[in-house]
Amino acid sequence: MNLVAKYINAYLSTIKYLNEMVDEPASLYDLSFEQYLIMQGVVQHDGLTLTDIVAKRQVTRAAVSRQIRMLLRKKYIWQEADVTDRRRMLLHLTKRGQEVERELTQHIELRFDGWLVALGEERATEILKYMLKFDDKVLTDH
Numbered sequence: 172m173n174l175v176a177k178y179i180n181a182y183l184s185t186i187k188y189l190n191e192m193v194d195e196p197a198s199l200y201d202l203s204f205e206q207y208l209i210m211q212g213v214v215q216h217d218g219l220t221l222t223d224i225v226a227k228r229q230v231t232r233a234a235v236s237r238q239i240r241m242l243l244r245k246k247y248i249w250q251e252a253d254v255t256d257r258r259r260m261l262l263h264l265t266k267r268g269q270e271v272e273r274e275l276t277q278h279i280e281l282r283f284d285g286w287l288v289a290l291g292e293e294r295a296t297e298i299l300k301y302m303l304k305f306d307d308k309v310l311t312d313h
Contacts, residue, residue: 196278200271201245205238210247210264210272218261220253247271 172180193204202210212227213219224235239262242248247268253259264272287295 192282193279196275196282199278200275202247202271202275203238203241205234206242206247207272207275209235209238209242209262210268211276213248213262213264214269214272217263220259220261222259242268 190204193207197204197207208228209219209224212224216223221232221235221239224230225232228235239248239250243250246265248262249265250260250262253261290298
């Protein structure tokens with residue numbers, strides 16, 4: 172098997188596992204991976220906007236808008252108009268959204284702890300550094 176094929180297989184396997192690490196516990200709360208990431212972003216920055224999410228995730232406005240609509244429907248987030256620019260909608264987690272995000276993050280962290288046990292914290296840190304370097308040198312320059 173050539174190097175490109177090995178990279179593709181490793182990528183598919185790793186991404187599938189990462190998705191499962193979040194998707195399985197998220198499904199308990201009727202959430203997708205993307206919706207969880209939005210909720211986590213709001214936890215980190217209350218008052219996040221759709222534009223902020225689009226810029227950070229490098230995805231389309233339509234895709235983020237769909238996820239926000241679903242989170243609003245599930246009553247995990249609420250939004251309010253920015254007082255300085257009424258067109259901008261600021262996102263906030265509801266009380267239930269805060270509880271769900273906290274519980275889900277705990278589930279994910281427990282699963283991640285299994286990685287640390289299997290790899291060791293030093294090796295896990297090395298892998299993360301490599302991934303960040305790959306992102307910076309290869310993906311950012313592309």
